[in-house]
Amino acid sequence: MSFHFLQSLFNPQSIAVIGASARPQRIGNVLMRNLLAGGFGGVIMPVNPKRDAVAGVLTYPTVAALPQTPDLAIICTPAATIPALIDDLGRRGTRAAIIMAGYLSTTLSADGRPLGEVILEAARRHGVRLLGGSTLGIVVPKSGINATFSQMRVQPGKLGFVSQSDAVGTMVLDWALPKKVGFSHFVSLGDALDIGFGEVLDFLASDPDTQAILLYIESIRDRRSFMAAARAAARNKPVVAIKAGRAPHQRLLGISDPLFLDLPNLISSDDVFDAVLRRAGILRVEHLDELFGAVETVVRSRPMSGSRLVAISNGGGGGIMAEDSLYLGGYAMPALSEQTVARLRRILPPSWDGCNPIDIRVDASAERYAAVLKALCEENAANAILVMHTPNALTDSRDIAETVIKAAKSITCNLLTCWIGDESVAAERMRFVDAGIPTFSTPGHGARAFLHIDNHRLARELLMQVPPSIPSSFSPDVAGARRIVSVALGEGRTQLTEAESKAIFSAYGIPVVPTHPAADPQQAAQVAQRIGLPVALTVMSRDLRRKWDIGGVALNLETAEAVEAAARGMIERARLMCPEVTIGGFNVQVMVPRGQARQLIVGVASDPLFGPLIIFGEGGRAVEVYRDMSVGLPPLNMPLAHDLIGRSRAAALLESHHGYPAADREAIALVLTKISQLLIDLPQIVELDINPLFADHLGVTVVDAHIRLSAAPIDPYRLAIQPYPQALEAAATLRNGRPVLFRPIRPEDEAAHYAFLSQMSEQDLVYRFFHYVKELPRRDMARLTQIDYDREMAFIACATGADGKPETLGVVRAVAAPDSHVAEFAIIIRSDLKGQGLGSGLLRKMIDYSAARGIRTFTGDVMYDNQPMLNLLKAFGFSFGRAEEAGIVRCTLDLQPVLPG
Numbered sequence: 001m002s003f004h005f006l007q008s009l010f011n012p013q014s015i016a017v018i019g020a021s022a023r024p025q026r027i028g029n030v031l032m033r034n035l036l037a038g039g040f041g042g043v044i045m046p047v048n049p050k051r052d053a054v055a056g057v058l059t060y061p062t063v064a065a066l067p068q069t070p071d072l073a074i075i076c077t078p079a080a081t082i083p084a085l086i087d088d089l090g091r092r093g094t095r096a097a098i099i100m101a102g103y104l105s106t107t108l109s110a111d112g113r114p115l116g117e118v119i120l121e122a123a124r125r126h127g128v129r130l131l132g133g134s135t136l137g138i139v140v141p142k143s144g145i146n147a148t149f150s151q152m153r154v155q156p157g158k159l160g161f162v163s164q165s166d167a168v169g170t171m172v173l174d175w176a177l178p179k180k181v182g183f184s185h186f187v188s189l190g191d192a193l194d195i196g197f198g199e200v201l202d203f204l205a206s207d208p209d210t211q212a213i214l215l216y217i218e219s220i221r222d223r224r225s226f227m228a229a230a231r232a233a234a235r236n237k238p239v240v241a242i243k244a245g246r247a248p249h250q251r252l253l254g255i256s257d258p259l260f261l262d263l264p265n266l267i268s269s270d271d272v273f274d275a276v277l278r279r280a281g282i283l284r285v286e287h288l289d290e291l292f293g294a295v296e297t298v299v300r301s302r303p304m305s306g307s308r309l310v311a312i313s314n315g316g317g318g319g320i321m322a323e324d325s326l327y328l329g330g331y332a333m334p335a336l337s338e339q340t341v342a343r344l345r346r347i348l349p350p351s352w353d354g355c356n357p358i359d360i361r362v363d364a365s366a367e368r369y370a371a372v373l374k375a376l377c378e379e380n381a382a383n384a385i386l387v388m389h390t391p392n393a394l395t396d397s398r399d400i401a402e403t404v405i406k407a408a409k410s411i412t413c414n415l416l417t418c419w420i421g422d423e424s425v426a427a428e429r430m431r432f433v434d435a436g437i438p439t440f441s442t443p444g445h446g447a448r449a450f451l452h453i454d455n456h457r458l459a460r461e462l463l464m465q466v467p468p469s470i471p472s473s474f475s476p477d478v479a480g481a482r483r484i485v486s487v488a489l490g491e492g493r494t495q496l497t498e499a500e501s502k503a504i505f506s507a508y509g510i511p512v513v514p515t516h517p518a519a520d521p522q523q524a525a526q527v528a529q530r531i532g533l534p535v536a537l538t539v540m541s542r543d544l545r546r547k548w549d550i551g552g553v554a555l556n557l558e559t560a561e562a563v564e565a566a567a568r569g570m571i572e573r574a575r576l577m578c579p580e581v582t583i584g585g586f587n588v589q590v591m592v593p594r595g596q597a598r599q600l601i602v603g604v605a606s607d608p609l610f611g612p613l614i615i616f617g618e619g620g621r622a623v624e625v626y627r628d629m630s631v632g633l634p635p636l637n638m639p640l641a642h643d644l645i646g647r648s649r650a651a652a653l654l655e656s657h658h659g660y661p662a663a664d665r666e667a668i669a670l671v672l673t674k675i676s677q678l679l680i681d682l683p684q685i686v687e688l689d690i691n692p693l694f695a696d697h698l699g700v701t702v703v704d705a706h707i708r709l710s711a712a713p714i715d716p717y718r719l720a721i722q723p724y725p726q727a728l729e730a731a732a733t734l735r736n737g738r739p740v741l742f743r744p745i746r747p748e749d750e751a752a753h754y755a756f757l758s759q760m761s762e763q764d765l766v767y768r769f770f771h772y773v774k775e776l777p778r779r780d781m782a783r784l785t786q787i788d789y790d791r792e793m794a795f796i797a798c799a800t801g802a803d804g805k806p807e808t809l810g811v812v813r814a815v816a817a818p819d820s821h822v823a824e825f826a827i828i829i830r831s832d833l834k835g836q837g838l839g840s841g842l843l844r845k846m847i848d849y850s851a852a853r854g855i856r857t858f859t860g861d862v863m864y865d866n867q868p869m870l871n872l873l874k875a876f877g878f879s880f881g882r883a884e885e886a887g888i889v890r891c892t893l894d895l896q897p898v899l900p901g
Contacts, residue, residue, distance in 0.1 A: 006203045008096040009131060009195075010140055010185060012071035013042045015147070016094075018063065018085060019076030020046030020054040027100050028076035029054070030149040031137065039144035045070060063088035073097040074137070074147055079107050083118045090126020097123070098147060102134030104193060116193050123194060135190030136166035141183060142209060148188070157182020158211035159295065160204040162197060164189050164218045165244075171288065172216075181292055184210040198225030205233035206783070212295045215241035215282070217273075223609045227280060227720050228788040234281030234463055235786045238298045238456060241282050242291055243273050267615060267629050272607050275631040279721060281463030283456045293445070294452040297438045301414050301453045308334050309450050310382035311357035312372055314364040314395070318388040318420060318443045319357030325447035331454070333357065340379045347371045363394045366403035373407045384414035384453065386446050391424055401428040405435045414453060418446035462643060464747050464786070466724045467635035467676070474674065477507040478681045485684050485709060494709045495542065498587055501707040504682070505690075508674045512702040516588045521567030524586045525560040534558045534591045538704070539570045540584040550577050556591055563588070592694060592701055596660045598653045599692035600668065601629075602675060606686045611718040612679050614672060618650040619692040635723035636676040641669035654695065661697040668695050680723060686710040722789040728849065734836040738799060740809060742845050745794040747786045749808060752798070754781065756808035761831040767866045768828040784813075791815070795845050797838050809833055812842040814850055814858070821856040827869070839872050847876070851895040858893040861885075 015035065021028035028048075032055045035044055045068075046054040049061040060066050063073075063085065069092045075085055079101040089097060104116035111118075116133070123130050131138065137148035141156035152173035161183055163169040169188045176183070184207065187200050197220065204210045213233055220226045233239050277284045285294045309326070311333070313319040323333055333356050336344070341354045347368065349361050360368055369387065376382055387404055391397045397419065408415050417432050417439045419425040432439035440446040481504045488496055496504070502512040516531055517540070518524035528535045539552035547553050550573045554566040567586050574581045601619035606612055614636065617629040630648035632640065645651055645668060654663040671693065679685060687708040694701045729743040745753075757765070757776065776784070787794055794813040801807040810829040816822060825846060829838045850858055858878075862869050864887045870880070873891050883890040 006096070006129075006195075006199060008071040008094075009098075009129070010138065010145075010203065011143060012096070012145075014045065014068060014070045014072070015040070015042065015145075016045045016047055016063070016066060016070035016073045016089075017054075017076065018047040018073055020048050020057075020059060021076070022048075022051055022054050026076075027149045030151075031074060031076060031100075031147060032057070034146040034148060034150075038139075038141075038146035040146075041144055043068065043070075063092060066092070069093045071095065072147075074100070076100050079104055079115050079133070080109075082115070083109070083122050086119060086122040086126065086128055086130075090122065090128050094128060096129050096131070098135060098137060099130055099132035099190075099193070100135060100137070100149070101132075102191070104133045104191060116191070120193055129199075130194035131187075132190040133193055134166065136163075136169045136188035138188070139183065139186035148186075153177060154186055155180065155182035157184060158209065158299075159183050159214055159292075160185045160187075160207070160210040160212070161214045161216075162187045162189060162200050162204070163216040164192065165216060166190065168216045168288070172291075175288070176292070179292070192221060196220075196222055196225060198222060198229040201226075201229035201233045201239075205229070205236045210237065212238040212240065212299050214291055214295060215239065217241055217243045218245065220609065223611075223720055224717060224790055227276070227610075228791040230277075230280040230282055231463060231721075231788055232783065232786070234460070235782045238295055239280075239282045240291060240295045240298070241277055241284055242286070242288060243270070243277065243284060245270060266603075267605070267613075267631055269607075271629065271631045272610060272613060275613070275633055276610055276720065278459055279462060279633045281459045283452060283459055285452070290448070290452075293440075293449065297416075297449045297452050298456045300436060300438055301456075302412075304383040304414060304453065304457050306383045307331075307454045307457070308381070308383045309386060309454075310334075310336070310376055310384075311386040311388065311447075312360060312369070313357055313388040313390075313443075314360055314392075315362050315390050316359050318390055318418070319359055322386060322388065322418075322443035322447040323357060325444040326451065329448065329451045331451060336381060337379070340376070340381045343375050343379060344372065347375060362390075362392055364400075365395060366400045369400055370403050370407050373404070373411065377411050377413070382413055384416065384450055385411070386416045386418065386443075386450060388418040388420065388443055388446065389425075390420045397425055397428055398431075401431055405431060405437065408435065408437055414450075416440070416446050416449055418443055458643075462640060465637055465640050466746055467637035467640065467673075474509045474670075476509060476674070476677065476681070481507040481678070481682060485682055489684065489709060489711055494711055496707040496709065498540075498705060501688075501705045502702060504678070504707065505702055505705060508678055510671055510674055510702055511700060512705070513589050513592055518567075518586045518588055520585070521564045521571070524567045524588055525564040527588045528557065528563040529560045531588065531590055533560070535563060536589045536591055536703075537563055537566050537570075538587045538589075539567075539574065540587055541574065541581055542584065543578065543581045544574070550574050589703070592703065597694035597696040597701075598650070598663055600650055600695055601689065601691040602671060602693055603629075603690070604675065604679065604685065604688035610720040611715075612686075614644065614675060614679075616644050616650070616672065617648045618653060619690075632672075633720050634676040634679050635719070635721065636673050638666075638669050638673060641672035641676075644672060645669060663695040664697055664699050667699040668693075671700055680719070683714045683718060684709045684711075717790060725789055728795075728845075730845065732797075732837075732841055734833075734838065736836055738836075740797045740799045740838075740841075742795055742797055742841060744789065745785055745787060745796050745811070747782075749796065749798075749806075750781055750785045752806055752808045753785055753811075756811070756830060759830055759832065760828070764828065764831050767863055767869065768826065793846065793849060795842055795849075797842055810838040810842050812846045814846050814855075816850075816853075816855060821854065823850050823855045823858055825850075825858060825860040827860075834868070839869075840875075843872065843876060847893070847895065856895055858895055860891050861888045862891055863887060864889055 017032050019028040020032045023029055036055055045066050046057055046059045048059045051059055053059055073089050073094050105114050107115040109115050109118045139146050139154045141154050150170050150173055166188050204213050285291055311319055311322050336356050389400055417437055419428045429439045484500050484504055498515045502515055505512050516527045518527045534556045537554045539547055552570050557563045557566055571583055599620035601617050603615035612634055614632045614634055615629045628649040630644050632644040654665055656662040690702050690705045692703050694703055725744055732740050732742055792815040796808050797810040798806050798808055812827040814823040814825040861883050878891045878893045881890045
């Protein structure tokens with residue numbers, strides 16, 4: 001993806017300050033002085049028609065009078081003047097501007113439109129990208145750019161910080177300075193009229209000077225841009241975020257049918273955002289003071305294959321405090337193995353209880369600390385160790401700290417330290433900092449640091465999951481399910497009957513209790529006799545949300561007379577309690593004799609921004625009492641489904657207890673993946689609830705279920721995350737007879753991709769990257785293999801190698817900027833396989849795909865002496881022109897005409 005406009009924003013060679021002022025405490029004055037004090041090495045051109053100079057720099061009366069075109073313009077003038085200024089800057093060729101003025105959406109222009117709309121229209125007309133309004137500005141310390149009106153100095157560092165709030169931005173700068181925290185970039189998005197999180201995340205993810213990214217988020221406007229960029233960034237480096245607005249009253253927007261549970265009101269917008277950040281691989285923290293500590297810990301941490309934490313303390317209190325903090329974070333300290341306990345007993349006093357945290361006693365010497373650490377490491381007992389020490393008169397805190405630092409050199413797992421206290425152990429903590437070992441002043445902070453590392457590990461594992469569009473675990477009757485939906489919509493219905501809903505679930509291999517409709521009490525009794533007693537009876541009415549409230553559910557009816565009496569009673573109670581209610585009949589079901597079953601709920605709701613959501617939790621009547629649901633974004637695979645289950649309150653109910661065997665979690669997870677697939681195959685579904693879903697050790701059964709449809713046109717991008725597009729796979733045969741598969745690239749192709757590039761000639765690598773690349777860094781390789789199918793595509797030609805492992809033979813890649821109809825492509829074929837039809841096959845597949853996605857122009861740059869590639873493109877009808885760089889040919893194909901075969 002091209003970031004030319006962001007280069008103009010973050011790495012300009014010339015800056016115009018429009019509205020530069022000589023009056024103190026004006027934005028135009030403070031900003032000019034900050035730019036000059038920052039040491040910016042480029043050209044600064046103040047624009048002010050009323051003064052000859054500002055801050056000792058000669059001014060220019062207008063944009064047209066500037067001696068050169070500014071790369072970046074900072075506009076400090078009143079809002080009404082901005083549209084004309086954007087026009088002037090656009091005509092000069094400026095590509096980026098920062099707008100300091102606020103209230104652009106509420107201030108009206110002369111023609112009555114919101115001023116922000118007029119400004120954005122002018123910017124798009126000229127190709128100018130905008131940061132702001134209501135922005136604090138940007139800081140790029142390495143370039144000497146302080147384009148803010150803040151009074152805080154900013155030190156250079158490796159953290160990129162992006163905030164929507166100028167107040168929070170100022171707070172962060174104030175907090176960071178005394179703690180010597182530095183930044184690679186500081187960006188205040190303000191109102192995000194144009195440039196938002198997506199573009200800045202993309203830039204910081206590829207910036208080699210940024211080691212980690214911090215976000216302060218209040219709201220997201222562009223879901224597609226944010227999700228794609230956040231997932232791409234989190235694959236490359238740690239991304240840590242604070243999301244403001246956790247109040248429970250902020251519920252999900254949506255309208256629920258009366259027949260349904262009120263799913264939109266069972267979850268909050270914050271529940272949704274939590275699921276979004278988790279799926280994007282972003283570590284969420286609660287408070288501002290956690291933000292930098294979390295990212296520092298994560299950046300320094302080593303990869304963990306598990307989540308076993310062992311804590312060591314020279315007093316029981318420290319261990320208990322750490323354990324309490326972990327418990328509040330949803331983590332239980334693991335028990336030590338018998339072998340580890342036996343070894344530690346030879347080291348520790350006889351009074352040790354064999355538990356984790358390990359109390360090594362108040363008189364523990366440096367040697368005892370070292371011996372315990374050595375035993376834990378040699379036994380591979382932990383993925384992380386938290387070493388705590390409370391100073392006392394019996395031991396030397398400094399000696400113990402030096403011993404731990406020395407031992408850390410041979411420790412292969414993550415090591416965290418907590419020297420409890422303030423000034424008395426400040427020197428020891430500084431020694432840990434100098435040694436690169438995370439250190440904390442309280443057990444709670446140390447425990448939360450481990451949770452940050454573990455949560456980041458889990459987030460990255462989930463991020464790497466690429467669910468297939470069609471899971472291999474089942475073969476649904478998609479056509480049959482679609483017929484049910486088509487019939488209902490054809491009849492003008494958006495509400496499926498319970499029987500229709502269950503028929504769809506059956507088509508997807510989800511076990512259901514058959515539902516038999518009855519028009520009146522007499523027929524209900526007849527149906528009960530036919531299907532076999534005892535039965536369950538429920539009233540049907542579109543006017544009733546909670547059937548239980550009027551006694552509209554009756555269980556274990558053992559005679560036909562009891563069924564008829566129960567039905568008549570339901571009618572009478574309904575008319576008494578709700579005179580306007582319309583009874584549509586009754587549903588009759590055979591009772592399911594599963595006394596050990598847990599009642600669960602699986603639901604689907606639609607968020608106006610992030611699209612369909614899958615909801616899981618405890619079902620039955622408890623669902624609206626506890627309101628403790630876990631939320632996930634489709635598509636799901638089995639690992640993602642298990643994560644969704646594990647995050648719910650219902651997870652504890654699924655364990656064995658009171659003699660009941662554990663429920664079959666694998667069967668529950670499979671239901672969740674099938675519901676996910678159902679949403680992909682039947683995009684008309686906007687709401688769904690299965691309540692209850694019975695689950696026990698024998699499996700699962702749907703007892704009650706409803707589906708609501710939408711008759712509106714289908715949004716092809718309604719899912720926040722696009723699934724792996726398995727339908728795009730296509731088999732082919734090379735000219736030498738070797739079978740190959742053309743398919744979209746996946747994250748697991750990384751190893752084969754490294755092998756592929758290692759077999760390229762130096763010349764072919766130069767042709768692909770325009771310079772010789774001996775080996776791609778892990779960050780860049782992740783960017784190539786872990787793509788978001790919503791914003792780009794890469795097709796590979798793959799086959800089975802001589803060693804039986806998959807190998808990559810060629811790659812074609814195309815990327816289109818958001819809302820653009822132009823795609824840039826690149827293609828590379830293994831050097832020893834040219835002339836076998838790989839290039840033409842891959843190029844044809846990408847062209848067909850791009851045309852189907854609405855791309856109008858296909859373009860790429862090819863080196864002038866790469867004649868084989870130019871010949872291939874010529875055969876496909878490309879036209880050739882000069883690129884901006886010497887020796888490069890710009891190749892363009894109009895995708896509207898019919899292409900040659």
